[in-house]
Amino acid sequence: MINTKTAKQGISVYQMNLKEHYSNLYYTSKEKIIKGLYKTDPLINTDNDTRFGITLVIRPDQQTKNAIQSFLSEIIPLEPHQYYYPNSDIHITLLSVISCYNGFSLDNITIEDYTSIIEEGLNGIRPFKISFKGITASDSCIIVQGFPDDNSLNLIRDQLRSQFKNVSIEQSIDKRYAIQTAHATVIRFRAPLTNTSKLITTLEKYRDHNFGTFTVNSIELVYNDWYQRKKFVKTLKTFNLD
Template identity: 45%
Template structure:
């Protein structure tokens, strides 16, 4: 996949929606009644990248303070949604050791890799920081995961929503109508090509999580160190 082209396509589609006032609001962010949990393999950007993203989000917050902005503790890149978040799922429903064993086999030959975070894109429901892996390690891992879990009898919902090929960080979500959409779009446009820095990925986490990966709701299941 040409990530640059893909991110640009997402942006152009979202921009048309934004200009028409068609922001997709997330009803769960304000309801307090969200029972969606899942199992996710992910990695987190380093502190310098988090700080850079935080500064960008502060710009947005000054224009639209009522939207949902991810705290630095929750910023992440999804390697794979092993079990996509859905109502009623609990960690006790699965054999954790069996999942860890499959993941260890998949990760055995995966070396550490760099991801460059450059520019932002969007969907009608959220703002994302664009990630560009410097090698093919991430997609190699994803392909191994798909093959290994397909051969296993373990519960999984990989690629059930879409086939994951990007390395983006979701940074903000819309939870109520915007009060100053023109100024908000100006801030987005100003950061379309902004460099947020790079992260060398040495660790990957398996977590039990809610939809938003909120730190208070996340339970670490296993940490994996890459070669």
């Protein structure tokens, strides 16, 4: 079992760095959005996108998701043509095991190979909490900031990275980037913005908003499309924490 003292060691520094990371991302992206240098994603409008993969995800609780929807309800009238995540699709990516790519199919892999490795990597991890506080942005989306209350999330990721390094099965962990945050994407730009100034004003209003704190009791391994849309997602296994 993971030692509680060890798990919490350095968490204050981690949270400080996480807050700084989110802040830097916001102000850099804010400038791009104001200048019209943001990116739109036309593929989100189609059901013919064949990019699929498998991902470990964390789902916030209903109360937290409802708080996010309240925020989205203020943005939708300003920017009705953007893509807004429904409650069913809101998630934190714990680890992208196989990043989405064209033509991936579950027929390509043996699911049990992955679930057994993940079970071993989660051994001794107890439930932990994540607080959703404030929003940030990228040049293509709006993001809710997540802050774990201890080092459990980092421990899980590090243990799973080690586990997967020792086996020769398909995986693309950290190939795009080494994920370190606990964020949830909630809006994606899919069309030119029509009310940029009011959008920025509303984002500023929610920069430090408290959306809620929830306990992570389980983690899902899912087969998913690029956007984690419910109609395409298939839960392969739910892992309950000790």
